[in-house]
Amino acid sequence: MEHLPQQYRHLFPTLQTHTMLASCSQSALAEPVSRAIQDYHDSLLYMGTNWKEAIEKTEFARNEFAKLIGAEPDEVAIVPSVSDALVSVASSLTAFGKKHVVYTDMDFPAVPHVWQAHSDYTLSVIPSIDGVLPLEQYETHISDETVLTCVPHVHYRDGYVQDIKAIAEISQRKSSLLFVDAYQSAGHIPIDVKEWGVDMLAAGTRKYLLGIPGVAFLYVRKELADALKPKASAWFGRENGFDGAYAKGARRFQTGTPAFISVYAAAAALSLLNHIGVSHIRDHVKTICADAVQYAAEKGLKLAAGQEGIQPGMVAIRDERASETAALLKKKKVICAPREKVIRLAPHFYNTKEEMRHAIDEIAAKTIHK
Known part of the structure; x- marks a missing residue:
């Protein structure tokens, strides 16, 4: 290649x-991403407002990310960061009645930070062995009382890649939801959330997705999303923005106005990645x-x-x-x-x-x- x-x-x-x-x-x-940032700036500088155009660009970015991971657009929420995505997820799980959450010692530090801030959850850490996470570790540490298992697709420190489909099979068998941090994989490793059986997945744009800070994407399986009521949700997560009804699908995990300049960059970057394959x-x-x-x-x-x-x-x-x-x-x-x-x-x-x-x-x- x-x-x-x-x-x-x-x-x-x-x-x-x-x-x-x-x-x-x-x-x-990339120059196309730079031009998109400039387009956002120029639209404000010369037109005074660009709300309609920015909303259209947001939907374009949502569709491009959905295409990248094999999801439907309504299964994708646009959030400020992967940390914000996980905070919103953490606020939505009370309906399941289970309070045990597991994550790995290979997760980025933001993951334990989020869970340690929630005193209503009991936490377990899955330890790696000699720099890898054998599937047996998941068999041992995920239980029938586990509401959510958090895993990195790729270890941020050394690039170790996990078999997400195999981990998903274990978590499903034990009735645990699976959250995948794909920040270190999205953009250079193919992802298929449907084929793998992933419940939730998040990725930001500033790394392999060729963008800039300020925007991330949260995938939530449609059937699951409609059953959740995240407390971290605001007007962009509502049906029409002004009433109290949750939006359908993953959009209910959205909060306020996204960083449109980062959305413009993400739209151009994702389009380039999908074009290349x-x-x-x-x-x-x-x-x-x-x-x-x-x-x-x-x-x-x-x-x-x-x-x-x-x-x-x-x-x-x-x-x-x-x-x-x-x-x-x-x-x-x-x-x-x-x-x-x-x-x-x-x-x-x-x-x-x-x-x-x-x-x-x-x-x-x-x-x-x-």
Whole structure:
């Protein structure tokens, strides 16, 4: 899939001067996304108001995200962030009568933060084993009293990819709902919420979805959404905006006016991703990551635990002073994302094998001279 960079690199001006390998934190900005942001600005600057156009753009973005994950548009809510999505979900589960929630030690810290703020839930943490989460761990920790199981599709620290369909089968058998954090997967790993049996899924736009902060999407299975009454809901979550009736489907999880400038960016970004096709992106990212893993080993670098699992979408290299190394690389215009004692090289469809090798050469050189 080397043709993808050849076809699309020209859309990303930053790539002319920088090696951008931080899609797990912030992807490079594409010209169509930049133009969409400018369109929002210009519509206010020259027309004074753009409410109708912004609502239409919001619905376009909703439809594009639904297409990306195999959902129906009415199963998608537009929210400010994945954290806000989970807060809204947490406020809606009292009708089930069960109060046990489980999450994993691989979840992004925002997940336990949300649940720890709710004293009416009892919490359990599913521990990983040597950097992976065997399915047996879910069998052990999910019980018939579990109302919700929270899992990351991809571990934010090292890119470990989980088998969501298999986890969903376990949670369904134990009558637990399943919430999937897809922030580190949506945009470079194909997602099919219907095929996998997912109840809820959320993803933000600033990482592999090529957008900017301010907007996220929450999928809630239609039959489930209509049975829930989230307390974190306001006029955008109502039937017509002004009465007290909940909107149908996932829209009831919406609150106030979305950040329209971020919606414009998301609409353009999602349109680009759907045009390319996430399955093509996945093939390309897997190919250059596999090469980078082998090249890193040749350079004597050690990978983080979990990299031996399902082929990750990033290469996570151990480094005791990862933040310091990343700062040094930034001076050489190599942009990567450190996390704890790991340097994450997270490519996208616009990156090349040569860029990954260049970054690894720089990391190896810094490691040798430390």
